[in-house]
Amino acid sequence: MPLLEVKNLKKIYTTRFSSQQVQALSNVSFTVEKGEYVAIMGESGSGKTTLLNILASLDKPTQGEVLLNGKSMTAIKEKEISEFRRKNLGFVFQDFNLLDTFSVKDNIFLPLVLSKEAYPIMKQKLNILAPKLGISHLLEKYPYEISGGQKQRVAVARALITQPQLILADEPTGALDSKSTDQLLDIFHEINKEGQTILMVTHSTKAASFANRVLFIRDGMVFHQIYRGNQTNEQMYQSISDTLTLIAAGGK
Amino acid sequence: MKKFFYSRLALSNIKKNAKVYFPYLITSSFTVMMFYVIYSLSQNSGLRESSSTAPIVLSLGTWVIMIFSIIFIFYLNSFLMKRRKKEIGLYNILGMEKKHVMIMLFYETLCILLISLLSGIVLGGLFSQLMCLILVNLCHLNTLISFEMPIQAILLTIIVYGCIYLVTYLFNIVQVKMNNPIELLKGEQFGEREPQSKWLLAIIGIMTLGAGYALAQLIEDPLDALAWFFVAVILVIIGTYCLFTAGSIVLLKSLKKNKHYYYHTKHFISVSQMVYRMKQNAVGLASICILCTCILVMLSSTVTLYFGIDNTVSATMDSDYLMTLYSHEDEQIPSKEDMSQFVQQMKAELQKEGVETSQFVYKTVYENVVQLNNDEIINEHGDVGLTIMLLDDYNQAYQQNIRLKDNEILAGCRNYEISKALTVNDKNYTVRSHVDHPLLFDGGFSEKKLFIVVKDETCLKDFYPEGQLIIPTERISISFASDEKKANQVINHFLEQTWSSDSTNQLKEFGYQHTSRYEERNGLLDAYGSLFFLGIYLGVQFLMAAILIMYYKQLSEGYEDQKRFEILQNVGMSKKEVKQVIHSQVMIFFFLPLMTAVIHMIFASKMIIKMFGYIIIGDAHLFLLCTLISIVVLALLYTVTYVLTARVYYKIVKN
Numbered sequence: 001m002p003l004l005e006v007k008n009l010k011k012i013y014t015t016r017f018s019s020q021q022v023q024a025l026s027n028v029s030f031t032v033e034k035g036e037y038v039a040i041m042g043e044s045g046s047g048k049t050t051l052l053n054i055l056a057s058l059d060k061p062t063q064g065e066v067l068l069n070g071k072s073m074t075a076i077k078e079k080e081i082s083e084f085r086r087k088n089l090g091f092v093f094q095d096f097n098l099l100d101t102f103s104v105k106d107n108i109f110l111p112l113v114l115s116k117e118a119y120p121i122m123k124q125k126l127n128i129l130a131p132k133l134g135i136s137h138l139l140e141k142y143p144y145e146i147s148g149g150q151k152q153r154v155a156v157a158r159a160l161i162t163q164p165q166l167i168l169a170d171e172p173t174g175a176l177d178s179k180s181t182d183q184l185l186d187i188f189h190e191i192n193k194e195g196q197t198i199l200m201v202t203h204s205t206k207a208a209s210f211a212n213r214v215l216f217i218r219d220g221m222v223f224h225q226i227y228r229g230n231q232t233n234e235q236m237y238q239s240i241s242d243t244l245t246l247i248a249a250g251g252k
Numbered sequence: 253m254k255k256f257f258y259s260r261l262a263l264s265n266i267k268k269n270a271k272v273y274f275p276y277l278i279t280s281s282f283t284v285m286m287f288y289v290i291y292s293l294s295q296n297s298g299l300r301e302s303s304s305t306a307p308i309v310l311s312l313g314t315w316v317i318m319i320f321s322i323i324f325i326f327y328l329n330s331f332l333m334k335r336r337k338k339e340i341g342l343y344n345i346l347g348m349e350k351k352h353v354m355i356m357l358f359y360e361t362l363c364i365l366l367i368s369l370l371s372g373i374v375l376g377g378l379f380s381q382l383m384c385l386i387l388v389n390l391c392h393l394n395t396l397i398s399f400e401m402p403i404q405a406i407l408l409t410i411i412v413y414g415c416i417y418l419v420t421y422l423f424n425i426v427q428v429k430m431n432n433p434i435e436l437l438k439g440e441q442f443g444e445r446e447p448q449s450k451w452l453l454a455i456i457g458i459m460t461l462g463a464g465y466a467l468a469q470l471i472e473d474p475l476d477a478l479a480w481f482f483v484a485v486i487l488v489i490i491g492t493y494c495l496f497t498a499g500s501i502v503l504l505k506s507l508k509k510n511k512h513y514y515y516h517t518k519h520f521i522s523v524s525q526m527v528y529r530m531k532q533n534a535v536g537l538a539s540i541c542i543l544c545t546c547i548l549v550m551l552s553s554t555v556t557l558y559f560g561i562d563n564t565v566s567a568t569m570d571s572d573y574l575m576t577l578y579s580h581e582d583e584q585i586p587s588k589e590d591m592s593q594f595v596q597q598m599k600a601e602l603q604k605e606g607v608e609t610s611q612f613v614y615k616t617v618y619e620n621v622v623q624l625n626n627d628e629i630i631n632e633h634g635d636v637g638l639t640i641m642l643l644d645d646y647n648q649a650y651q652q653n654i655r656l657k658d659n660e661i662l663a664g665c666r667n668y669e670i671s672k673a674l675t676v677n678d679k680n681y682t683v684r685s686h687v688d689h690p691l692l693f694d695g696g697f698s699e700k701k702l703f704i705v706v707k708d709e710t711c712l713k714d715f716y717p718e719g720q721l722i723i724p725t726e727r728i729s730i731s732f733a734s735d736e737k738k739a740n741q742v743i744n745h746f747l748e749q750t751w752s753s754d755s756t757n758q759l760k761e762f763g764y765q766h767t768s769r770y771e772e773r774n775g776l777l778d779a780y781g782s783l784f785f786l787g788i789y790l791g792v793q794f795l796m797a798a799i800l801i802m803y804y805k806q807l808s809e810g811y812e813d814q815k816r817f818e819i820l821q822n823v824g825m826s827k828k829e830v831k832q833v834i835h836s837q838v839m840i841f842f843f844l845p846l847m848t849a850v851i852h853m854i855f856a857s858k859m860i861i862k863m864f865g866y867i868i869i870g871d872a873h874l875f876l877l878c879t880l881i882s883i884v885v886l887a888l889l890y891t892v893t894y895v896l897t898a899r900v901y902y903k904i905v906k907n
Binding site for chain 2: 058079081082083085086089091093097098099101102103106109110111113114116119122142144158
């Protein structure tokens with residue numbers, strides 16, 4: 001059974017002041033196996049963000065369903081949805097989404113505190129996680145005292161500390177310089193090797209080239225996909241570029 | 253063209269920031285109006301003629317409003333400038349020189365000043381008549397209310413507020429000059445540093461507040477209470493500001509250190525957010541608290557004074573009218589015959605004029621000033637006013653039928669305690685029973701007074717040093733069954749005639765004094781009525797200020813919290829949980845200033861009651877009732893405004 005199964009997703013937005021409808025997703029289907037590292041690419045307006053929002057259970061599809069471990073996410077009641085997200089999903093955002101009123105440590109603890117975890121257990125989990133992400137020396141600092149790359153690693157720590165089934169990353173390298181981008185992608189690669197499933201939405205060919213599989217979305221549909229197979233990152237980068245060029249040329 | 257450019261830019265800036273500037277303009281106009289109204293009332297010719305205290309009280313109020321305006325407008329201005337730093341930085345970067353920003357700010361300030369002055373003075377002109385009407389009714393004055401718009405008041409208002417705004421403008425210029433554009437641009441964004449625990453300030457806060465409370469509780473003497481009240485007020489104000497700013501952060505940070513408490517779903521977010529919230533808003537909250545306390549103290553005490561007038565008057569006077577005949581030490585005592593003749597004349601005069609009396613008592617009272625030392629009267633000049641009556645007189649005057657033995661007395665005292673026995677000139681007297689009479693209030697409420705009824709003149713001599721002439725004062729107490737005002741006029745007229753130069757009356761050589769409930773009440777109505785008016789007037793002004801501070805607080809917090817709550821939802825907090833967190837924070841910041849104000853008031857009430865001992869009698873219950881009502885009224889108004897301003901906050905956060 002695949003970890004994530006997306007079946008015939010369709011999303012239509014109706015704007016509040018007009019009857020005009022916008023079709024963000026027309027028919028999206030794909031599956032993600034446990035331990036996979038999948039990147040989703042597409043131009044602005046292709047429906048990436050809508051897709052991610054639905055996967056994150058922040059939004060409901062007009063049609064179709066999303067199964068996590070065979071359980072339908074679209075059928076979860078509103079009341080339980082937050083708990084479901086906390087337990088099963090971890091999020092990494094482009095703009096980090098760290099709270100400036102919390103220290104780095106407290107930011108990482110946030111989802112655990114919301115799940116009513118006991119302090120000693122939280123601390124234990126952090127002690128294992130922090131060295132891996134190279135943020136042990138930052139724990140007592142505040143978000144405004146650290147760099148963008150460091151912030152994103154903290155955000156990754158916050159996503160990982162609940163040991164989620166799936167990490168959803170939305171343009172995680174979007175606000176980072178090249179050095180920090182490399183560091184972050186290495187980290188993603190590392191945690192994926194340890195068995196963490198990752199689904200990343202990105203613009204960046206470089207970020208996508210680290211993934212095992214790349215899905216291309218256009219006009220609300222999965223247009224194409226590339227498997228890494230035995231390709232190196234460089235070869236993968238080339239394949240992605242070729243595909244993007246093809247899409248840009250409008251071919252099929 | 254260029255000239256109009258800046259004024260137009262200034263106007264459009266104000267319009268664009270309407271959410272912030274509109275309430276500011278309203279409050280500023282309101283404050284100008286309040287100042288104009290109270291100043292023009294204090295200058296009102298009608299009031300000046302008919303009232304002796306109202307103009308004084310009103311000019312006091314003018315000062316209070318002026319000083320308050322300075323502080324308040326400065327506070328608002330600095331709040332507005334903080335919010336606009338980014339905008340000003342942007343102007344700099346877009347190529348406006350600082351000089352141009354200053355010109356723009358000048359036009360803005362001018363615009364606000366003109367609008368405030370114009371609307372304030374026009375509204376003030378309209379309202380001053382209504383206010384005058386209210387004041388005249390409260391004080392029971394006989395004045396014809398004329399519409400006045402004194403040019404002097406208009407000029408002073410313009411000068412005062414012109415100066416205040418000029419200084420705020422200069423203050424803003426200095427700020428613009430000192431900052432560089434990048435800093436201005438980032439002004440709001442810079443992640444706020446977590447506040448430090450300021451232990452020293454917190455300890456100072458605890459100590460000053462404790463000292464203020466202790467003063468309020470420990471002082472027993474009314475005069476001391478009066479003298480120390482303002483010290484206590486200042487201590488409590490300092491304590492409140494210190495505790496709100498430093499104490500709260502010390503407390504929250506120590507909560508944060510307690511891992512088991514802090515890392516709990518319910519406390520985690522609230523505690524960490526409140527640390528920042530207190531850093532930014534402590535001064536505002538403390539100000540709201542102080543304003544609320546001021547409102548409570550002013551309202552409860554002025555209302556008590558006003559509604560306690562009847563109690564005070566009847567507690568201090570036996571009868572509706574009291575005339576006292578006194579003689580100088582070297583002069584003779586009026587003879588019994590002359591006195592009774594005079595009394596007869598007076599009765600006849602009253603009858604002739606159709607004034608009916610329900611009581612007409614003539615009594616002789618002996619007065620002396622002595623020292624009291626543990627139930628021993630020492631016949632030296634001291635601090636205790638001693639009033640003595642002979643038993644026969646007393647029985648007759650108060651319609652009693654008491655018999656006393658040679659060594660027995662009746663006694664009453666005020667601001668002093670006596671036991672069952674008194675010693676004087678080595679002679680022991682037993683206090684048969686304690687009595688309480690308005691006579692005890694002669695000569696002021698704060699004095700120590702002792703009232704004694706002795707059996708006869710032999711006993712009386714014991715209370716005077718040997719050889720000293722014993723000179724009584726003769727008192728005539730009258731109560732009326734008919735119209736008080738007319739009766740007063742009749743008697744006063746009669747007394748004037750009797751003491752006029754062509755009168756043949758023997759008593760002319762003695763001095764006389766007269767008081768009446770009617771006059772006393774009118775005097776008190778005038779004084780306390782204007783205080784009552786001022787209490788409510790300032791109460792409204794302070795409430796307005798508290799509302800605006802609250803509104804701005806909600807506004808600025810709303811924008812900050814918007815992003816925070818969005819993140820919390822992204823991280824897996826449900827909408828319901830977010831709502832709960834918002835709600836509990838809103839409630840804490842709602843109750844904190846109000847509850848503190850109520851606690852201040854509870855501690856202050858003892859001292860205020862003590863002070864009232866000096867000016868008002870037996871009104872502790874009335875005061876407590878008035879305090880309770882004031883608290884309820886304030887809490888209601890506060891809740892309404894809070895609900896309204898909280899709506900602004902919720903709207904921003906929900907977006």
